[in-house]
Amino acid sequence: MNEIAHEQEVVAARGVKVAFGAVRALDGADLVIRAGECVGLVGHNGAGKSTIVNVINGGLTPHEGTISYGGEVAQGITASRAHGVRCVFQELSLCPNLTVAENARVMHSDLTGTGWRKQALALVKQQLSDIFPGHTIDCESVVEDLTIAERQMVEIAISFGAVADRPRLVILDEPTSSLDAGLAGQLMAYVRRFVEAGGSVLLISHILGEILSTSNRIVVMKDGKVVADKPASQFQTRSLVEAMGSVVREQGSDRTARVRTGDAVLSKQLNPRSDSRLEAYAGEIVGLAGLGGHGQTEALLEIYLSANGNWWPTREPKMAFVAGDRGLNGTFSLWSILKNLSVSSLKALSSRSMISDGREAEVGDRWRKRIEIRTPDMDNPILSLSGGNQQKVLFARALVTTSKIVLMDDPMRGVDIGTKQEVYEILRSEASAGRTFIWYSTEMDEIRLCDRVYVFRDGAIAAELVGEEITEANVLAASFAGGVAV
Numbered sequence: 124m125n126e127i128a129h130e131q132e133v134v135a136a137r138g139v140k141v142a143f144g145a146v147r148a149l150d151g152a153d154l155v156i157r158a159g160e161c162v163g164l165v166g167h168n169g170a171g172k173s174t175i176v177n178v179i180n181g182g183l184t185p186h187e188g189t190i191s192y193g194g195e196v197a198q199g200i201t202a203s204r205a206h207g208v209r210c211v212f213q214e215l216s217l218c219p220n221l222t223v224a225e226n227a228r229v230m231h232s233d234l235t236g237t238g239w240r241k242q243a244l245a246l247v248k249q250q251l252s253d254i255f256p257g258h259t260i261d262c263e264s265v266v267e268d269l270t271i272a273e274r275q276m277v278e279i280a281i282s283f284g285a286v287a288d289r290p291r292l293v294i295l296d297e298p299t300s301s302l303d304a305g306l307a308g309q310l311m312a313y314v315r316r317f318v319e320a321g322g323s324v325l326l327i328s329h330i331l332g333e334i335l336s337t338s339n340r341i342v343v344m345k346d347g348k349v350v351a352d353k354p355a356s357q358f359q360t361r362s363l364v365e366a367m368g369s370v371v372r373e374q375g376s377d378r379t380a381r382v383r384t385g386d387a388v389l390s391k392q393l394n395p396r397s398d399s400r401l402e403a404y405a406g407e408i409v410g411l412a413g414l415g416g417h418g419q420t421e422a423l424l425e426i427y428l429s430a431n432g433n434w435w436p437t438r439e440p441k442m443a444f445v446a447g448d449r450g451l452n453g454t455f456s457l458w459s460i461l462k463n464l465s466v467s468s469l470k471a472l473s474s475r476s477m478i479s480d481g482r483e484a485e486v487g488d489r490w491r492k493r494i495e496i497r498t499p500d501m502d503n504p505i506l507s508l509s510g511g512n513q514q515k516v517l518f519a520r521a522l523v524t525t526s527k528i529v530l531m532d533d534p535m536r537g538v539d540i541g542t543k544q545e546v547y548e549i550l551r552s553e554a555s556a557g558r559t560f561i562w563y564s565t566e567m568d569e570i571r572l573c574d575r576v577y578v579f580r581d582g583a584i585a586a587e588l589v590g591e592e593i594t595e596a597n598v599l600a601a602s603f604a605g606g607v608a609v
């Protein structure tokens with residue numbers, strides 16, 4: 124590869140400061156990205172990663188510091204686009220009421236003329252097949268009919284696509300948060316090919332394995348500053364976690380020893396066409412695994428609706444639900460952080476139909492400390508929180524209820540490793556106290572924490588794994604037709 128091209132600076136942010144009221148989102152951060160490299164960007168929730176992305180992408184003007192593209196100081200979205208910067212945002216940004224091809228047109232303004240629709244269709248199809256060979260997305264469908272994983276794939280494909288000018292830097296903010304391991308692997312392989320051909324990628328992820336295996340260089344942010352910037356080969360998981368300011372904890376293996384007692388607290392026939400019955404017992408953590416989009420979310424929704432069909436709030440709801448697609452069905456975007464947290468327990472926080480402000484604030488304060496929701500004030504709007512911190516609020520919302528069963532739809536999307544470890548411990552202690560969790564996860568590390576796992580394939584349960592049978596090999600074998608779990 125050309126050594127000069129390697130050294131070429133695509134984007135440089137120097138001494139960048141951005142404040143939102145009292146919050147210093149960026150406090151003098153420096154980030155340089157050169158041609159032909161994948162830079163991994165990691166840091167705790169609220170460290171400033173999405174903010175620096177917005178600055179580089181030209182959507183946010185820094186209060187101090189400079190941005191240069193190819194050595195030329197400039198600002199704004201037009202300048203960043205002109206220099207080949209593309210961004211796949213953490214909160215996906217496709218227009219839901221347009222088709223996949225129409226969304227490609229929105230992103231690529233040079234798709235013009237009478238044949239633009241055909242061209243757009245060809246562009247996305249080609250790009251999707253290059254990145255995710257074997258995908259089954261219909262590019263003529265309207266985006267709101269796609270699953271969250273498919274939307275993520277489409278947005279990635281559109282960003283890497285080239286019409287007149289090729290992308291020079293593609294920023295991927297949590298690109299695999301909704302993708303299963305197979306799709307995530309395909310994307311990481313494509314990133315490596317793109318970088319080898321001279322392109323640049325800024326990869327933000329809380330899944331440290333993919334950062335370590337894909338990046339050439341890793342930048343660690345903490346509290347709005349860059350605290351480490353070294354070749355990826357000089358980091359291992361432990362040193363990376365420590366650089367982020369967290370502590371690596373050993374995962375206990377006691378979950379495998381759990382003995383089922385009493386009657387099932389949940390027993391549900393899922394798919395009338397098959398004999399898929401999902402059961403759960405008090406104190407169990409039941410995992411739903413398999414390739415993404417094979418019916419796990421639908422199963423959770425079916426279970427939830429069968430218990431809460433009338434939608435009336437009750438003092439002791441039987442089940443709570445942690446949404447994975449927080450933008451679509453998780454957060455109330457015009458409400459405060461506190462109201463978003465307390466909305467599922469209003470009955471319990473009220474006396475004589477009046478909500479007790481004091482009790483609500485006390486609950487908010489307790490959970491803010493327990494899972495470190497990073498905000499100076501719980502009355503701030505929910506959208507003032509970083510993505511991972513919003514997800515923590517949704518998690519707290521479910522745990523605050525007295526529900527005996529908690530359904531979780533891939534709830535750790537974008538949550539940092541320190542908090543994840545905290546949440547895993549909360550799950551264990553709540554399960555020991557008799558709560559039941561039914562947990563769909565796209566991460567194998569989380570599936571391993573479960574007592575029992577149902578592997579889904581084509582909308583039905585393909586296998587049930589217990590204790591030591593819960594291995595990646597068995598989950599993968601059961602995920603594909605013809606595979607046999609041992």
Ligand SMILES: Nc1ncnc2c1ncn2[C@@H]1O[C@H](COP(=O)(O)OP(=O)(O)OP(=O)(O)O)[C@@H](O)[C@H]1O
Pocket residue numbers: 143146147148166167168169170171172173174175213497498506507508509510511512537539
């Ligand atoms: N529009 C906003 N208004 C107020 N505060 C904001 C706004 N956007 C970001 N912040 C704050 O700036 C800080 C940095 O947020 P940012 O989204 O950059 O973090 P992050 O590192 O991307 O976190 P995550 O891993 O959770 O995505 C956070 O404390 C966040 O609450």
